[in-house]
Amino acid sequence: MTRMTHKMPSKQDQPPTGHAVEGTASAEQPGASPVAIPEPVSNNRLAAIARGENVTSLTHDALKKEVPVVEVKNFNLWYGAKKALFDINMLIPKGKVTALIGPSGCGKSTLLRSVNRLNDLIDNIQIKGDMLLNDDSIYGPGVDVIELRKRMGMVFQKSNPFPMSIFENVVYSLRIDGERNRRTLEDVCERSLRGAALWEEVKDRLHESGLSLSGGQQQRLCIARAIAAEPEVLLMDEPCSALDPIATGKIEDLIQALSGEYSILIVTHNMQQASRSSDFTAFMYLGRVIEYGPTLDIFTKPLCRETEDYVTGRFG
Amino acid sequence: MNKDQTSFTGRTRERKTKRSVHFFDLVARTTITIGGLMTVVAVFTVCIFLVWVVLPLFTSASASAPQRSAVALAGERPLFIGSDEYRRLGWALYPDSTLNVFRLDNGKTIVNRKLFESPKMTAAVYSTQFADAAFGFEDGSVRLGRISFGTSFIESADAEPGLRELKTGEVVEHNGGLVEKVPSGQLRELALSVKLEEAVPAIEGTPVARIDAARGSNNMVFAVLGQDGQLVIENVRARRNIMTGKTTFTKQTARLPFDKSTHRLPMFLRLAGLGDNVFVAWEDGTLVRYDTRNLAAPVVAEEMDLVPEPGGSLTALEFLIGKATLVSGDSVGNVRAWFRVKPEPVATLDDGKQVIATRDLPASVASRLVHPSAQTLPQHLRDRAKELAFMPSNDGSMLVPAHLIHTGKAGVVALASSARTRLLAASYADGSASLHQVTSEKHLATVSSDNAAPFTSIAITPKDDGLVAVTAASAYSWAVDVGYPETTTLSLLGKVWYEGYEKPEHIWQSVGGTDDFEPKLGLVPLIFGTLKATIYSLMFGVPIALLAAIYTSEFLSPRARGQIKPAIEMMASLPSVVLGFIAALVIAPAVEGVVPALLCALICVPLVFLIGAYVWQLLPYKIALGYGHARFPLMVLAFPLGLWLSYIVGPWVEHWFFAGNIKLWLNWAPSGTPADLDSAYHSAVGGWMLLFVPLSAALVGFAIMQFLNPMIRPLASTWDRKRAALMDVVKFLAAAAATLVLALFFSAALSAIGFDARGSFIDTYVQRNAMVVGLIMGFAIIPIVYTISDDALNSVPRHLRSASLGAGATQWQTTIRIIVPTAMSGLFSAVMIGIGRAVGETMIVLMAAGNTAVLEWNIFSGFRTLSANIAVELPEAVKNSTHFRTLFLAALVLFAMTFVLNTIAEMVRLRFRKRAFQL
DSSP, X not given: OOOTTOOOGGGGGOOOGGGHHHHHHHHTSOXXXXXXXXXXXXXXXXXXXXXTOOOOOEEOGGGGGSOEEEEEEEEEEEETTEEEEEEEEEEEETTSEEEEEOSTTSSHHHHHHHHTTGGGGSTTEEEEEEEEETTEESSXXXXXXXXXXXXXXXXXXXXXXXXXXXXXXXXXXXXXXTOOOHHHHHHHHHHHHHHTTOHHHHGGGTTSBGGGSOHHHHHHHHHHHHHTTOOSEEEEESTTTTSOHHHHHHHHHHHHHHBTTBEEEXXXXXXXXXXXXXXXXXXXXXXXXXXXXXXXXXXXXXXXXXXXXXXXXXXX | OOTTOOSSSSSOOOOSOOHHHHHHHHHHHHHHHHHHHHHHHHHHHHHHHHHHHHGGGGSOOEEOOOEEEEOOOOSSOOSEEEEOTTSSEEEEEOTTOEEXXXXXXXXXXXXXXXXXXXXXXXXXXXXXXXXXXXXXXXXSEEEEEEEEEEEEEEOGGGSOHHHHTOOTTOEEEETTEEXXXXXXXXXXXXXXXXXXXOOEEOXXXXXXXXXXXXXXXXXXXXXXXXXXXXXXXXXXXXXXXXXXXXXXXXXXXXXXXXXXXXXXXOSEEEEOTTSOEEEEEOTTSEEEEEEOSSTTSOEEEEEEESOOSTTOXXXXXXXXXXXXXXXXXXXXXXXXXXXXXXXXXXXXXTTSOEEEEESSOOGGGGGGEEOTTOTTSOHHHHHOTTSEEEOXXXXXXEEEEEEEEEOOSSOEEEEEEOSSSSEEEEEETTSEEEEEETTTTEEEEEEEOTTSOOOSEEEEOTTSSEEEEEOSSEEEEEEEEOXXXXXXXXXXXXXXXXXXXXXXXXXXXXXXSSTTOOOEEOSHHHHHHHHHHHHHHHHHHHHHHXXXXXXXXXXXXXXXXXXXXXXXXXXXXXXXXXXHHHIIIIIHHHHHHTHXXXXXHHHHHHHHHHXXXXXXXXXXXXXXXXXXXXXXXXXXXXXXXXXXXXHHHHHHHHHHHSTTOHHHHXXXXXXXXXXXXXXXXXXXXXXXXXXXXXXXXHHHHHHIIIIIHHHHHHHHTTSOHHHHHHHHHHHHHHHHHHHHHHXXXXXXXXXXXXXXXXXXXXXXXXXXXXXXXXXXXXXXXXXXXXXXXXXXHHTSOHHHHHHHHHTTOOHHHHIIIXXXXXXXXXXXXXXXXXXHHHHHOOHHHHHHSBTOOOOOOOTTSOBOOHHXXXXXXXXXXXXXXXXXXXXXXXXXXXXXXXXXXXXXXXXXXXXXXXXXXXX
C-alpha cells in the first residue's frame, strides 16, 4: 500500500504553542484572493519581519487574470519549533514559468518541496494551511500522497539519475505504474528525451548507465524523467546551481521551450536566470513572500523597496 | 589602523615549521608504518606458521643406506626375526628352535642356543604387537612364551671395571647382551629375554603342525592344527580370586570341522585378534574362514581364493596390528590386505537367505554371486542390474580385498607388520623389500640387498624407525624415517577404506579406545559440517537480518530506528559461549518436544503477518491513517500470535502428516517388505511439504504477479478503497489455499512414485542438531549482517530516494527498484561477512551441534565443524603427531575458507563502491 509517509492530519490543527498567535493572525487574511494593497512602501518591512510581526505580501494584479494550477492558501510550516514558512498565499499560473527568488534560507525550497509533500519524509514537520492542485487539496485528510506525486514532476538541485540505464531512468514513472508495453515505453522515452533536448545526444546509447552522462546531460535526463510522467506541474529546485554556464544555458533554453506546455515552478538563486526564463517571480524573505508579480515588473519596477534592493543586488 | 601593525590580525605568522612539529610528524609516521607492517607481518606469520606445521604431513619417507653385516647364520630360512628398539641387536628363530642373537653393526653372534631340546619344536608363531610367542611340539603340547629385549641401566660407579672406561657411544658385549654408554653418562645394558610358560597338552597323539595364538584381556586363545588334521581352538581364561589371590584357569576347547582327506595340510593357520575367527590357507590361495564366536558350535563361514591370478600361489600371510586385517603375499608379486566387512542386507529371499548389493566385486567371492535376473530377487534389486547382488557368508560378513598394496613382477617372500602402526614390510624374490602404510596405500621406502639375494625374513623395528632383514648370508638394517605415513592428500580429502568398513568412506575419528585403533583423519566431514552449519544458520539469519535492515532503514521512522538499531547491535555483545550454552541446554531440549509446531511456525508466523497487513487495509481510511503509529506494536504482536497459532496447529500437523509421531516417522526406513507399504509411516508427504510449501508459495506469488494482477488492475482502478482491500484479502486467502493444495499435490505425487525426503534433508532426529544450531547461530550473525546492511541502505544518497518518491513511487517500489540495487554491494558484503562469522564460529557449534562428524544434510542431525574440532581435540593431541599436524591443517583450511570469503566480499564491495561514488 501507498500510505507509508502520510503524516497524521490531526497534527495540522496543533501548531506549536509558541506560534499560536501567528497562526490565528493569519486566519484573518482571505487566502483565496490575495490582494495587492497599495500601502506606502515602507522602509521597515525587514525590521518588522525581524521583530516577528506579520507582514502582508504584495501580489501584483496581473496574477488575477491567470488560471491557477497550484494555489497556496495560508500555508505555514514548522521544522520542530522553528517556523519556516509564514502564511504563504500564492497562485501558480497554469502554463507559465514561475520563479521563486530570495536569499539563502528564506524558505524557497521548503515551499517547493511542500507542493509535492516531499517534506513529509522529514521528522518533526508540522503544517497548517493547505494547497490545491487543480482544485484538489494537497494536504487534506484522505489524500493519497503517492497519487498526488504522480501528478507532479520534480527536478532537484543536484542531478540524480538512478544507477540504471538511460532508458530505464526515463521510463521509471511508467515502470512503477506497471506499464510493460515495450512500444509505449520506447515511445515515451523518445518523446521525453526529445522534450528534454537530449534525444540527439543519447539516442545511440540508451542502454548505457545514466551515470555515464555529463552533469548537464544528467540534469536534462532528470527533466526527461520528470516530463515522462505527464506532470500537471513541474517543480524545479535550483536545477542549474551545479552546472557550468553552457549547461545552464541549455537548461534555461529548455525551460523556455517547455513553458506553455507545462506549468513550471522553479527555485533559483540566480536572478538573471529568473529574469531570463520566468514569466512570474516571487521574492521571498525569511519565510514570507514579500512581493509576487510578473517577472518584468519585479525586476524593473517593484512595488517594494526590499525587492528592488534585492534584485539590484544591494542585499542578499 | 596602527602603522606598527604589519598584519591584519595583529600577529606575524612564523613561516618556518617548528622542529618539534617535524619531530612529531616523523614519530607519527614511523609508528604508523611500523604498526601497519606489524599487522601484515602478524597475519603472514600465522599463515606461515600453520603451513610450517602442516608441511611435514606431505613430505615423503626416507631410508638410510643399509648397514650390512655378514652374519654367521644357520643358512636356513628363519621363522622370525626381530630387533631391539635401539637397532643394536637382532635375533632370529630357526625351525629347529635355535635362537640366534647378533649384533647388527658387525654381525657377530652373541647368543646362539637351542630353546627346546626335547620334545622337538614343530611349530611356532610370534606376534610383534605383544612380543608373544607360542610354540607347538611333536608330542602335541603347546607352550606360550615371550621373546623381548630388556633394557636396564647401570650407574657408572657400580659397573664392572671393564665397563667403566667406555666412551660415550661405544658398545661392548657383556653377559650375552650389549652395554653402551649413553650421552647421559649411564651404561645401558641390552639383552634378549625369553620367558616360557609351562607346556600345556593341546592335541592328543600327533605333533603340532601349525599354531597361532591371540591374547585377550584376561584370556588366551590358541588354535592348533595337528599333523593328522585335527584342528582345535582353545580358550584359556584366567580368573583371579580377589580374596585368596589365587588364579584359576578355565579351558574351553572346540574341534573345528576339518577333513584332511580332502585337503592337504594347510600352509597357514591364523587366529583373529579376539579369537572369533580362524583362517586356514593353502599354498594355492584357498582360504577357509571359521566363525568361532560360539565355541560350542564353530562353523565354516566362507571359503575364498586369496590369489585370483591364474598360476599364482600364496607365499605369505600375516596379520596387521590388531589381528583383524590379513595381508597376503603371492608368487606373482601382489600384496593385498583383507578384512571382514558386514554389509547391510538389501533384501531377504524367500528361502530366508539375505542378499547384499555392492558395486565392488571381490573376484574371490564370485561363487556367491546371485545373478541379477534371478526371479527370486525383489524387483527393485533386479532394477539395479549394475550393482551385483551377493549372498553374504554364513555369519553375515565377508572377507574383502580392501587394499592392493603392491604389485610387482617378483614374488613375495616374506611379510612383516609393525608393532605399533599399520605399517607393512614386504620382501620380494628379486632381493628388494618395500615398506608401506596399508590404509593409505602409501609407499614409504624401497630397499634392496647387495647381490639380489632375496631377504628370507624381514622385520620392522619396534619404534617404526627402521627395517631389519636377513638374506641367507647377511643381516641388513636400515634407519627409516617414515614421516607421516597415514596421510596423503587422498587420505585427507578422499574416501579411505578403513578396517571393518563396508566401503571407502569419508571419516573423521581421531581417537579410539584401544592401542591398535587406527586414527581416521578425513577432513571432508569437518569441512562438510562447517558448510552445513553455515548454510543452515544463513537460511535462518540472513533473511531476517536483511528484511529487518530494509524495514528499519526504509519504513521505520528515524526516531524508532535510532532505538532499535542499538538494541539489535547489542545482541552481538552476547558471548557466543552463552548462546551455545543456551542452545544446548535450553533450546535443544525444548525444541525436541515441539518439532511439528516449530516447523509450522515457519509458515504460521509469516501468514499471521500477511493476514494482519490485509486486515489493516480493510480498516476505514481515517482509522488506518489515524492509528498509523500503532502499526509497529501490532506487527510485533503478530509474532507471538503466529507462534501461538503454530503451537495449536502443530499437533494436528503431526497427526496428519507424520503419523502422530514425527520422531518415529523420521526414523522409519523402508526395508522392502510388503508390511512396510501399509505402515502409517510409509507416506512421505509430510517431509516433502516442508520443501514444497515455500516453493509453491513462491510459484503462486509469481503467477499472481505475472498473470492475475495485470488482469485485475484495470478493474480495480475503478473500485473504491474498501472494495479493493476486500478483493486483496480474498485474493490472498485464495492464494494461501492454492499454495497448500499445490504443495500437497506435489508432495503426494512424489510420495506416490516412491521418492522420500527422509534420508536427504530430513532424517533421524537428534536432540542437538543443525536446526537448533541454525536458529542460534542465525541469531548470532543477525547483528553483524543487520548493522552492515542497514548502513549500506542508509548510505544510498538521499536524493535518489527523493527522486523516486517525487516520481510517485511508493516506498516499497523505491526500496526494491532503487535502494536495494544501489546498496547491493553493501548487502552482499554484509552476507559474506555473516558467512565468515558462521564459518569461524566455534562455541555455539561446539556446544549445540553434537559434534558427530557425519556426512548428511539432515537438518535434524548434528555435525562437527572444523573450528569446534580444533577446539575439542587440539588440547588432547600429542605434539607433532599426525593428529596434531592434521588439526593444524584443519586450521589452515578454515583460515583459507574465511580468507577467500572475506576477500571475495572485499573485492565485490570495492567494485560496487566505485559505482556508488558516481552517485
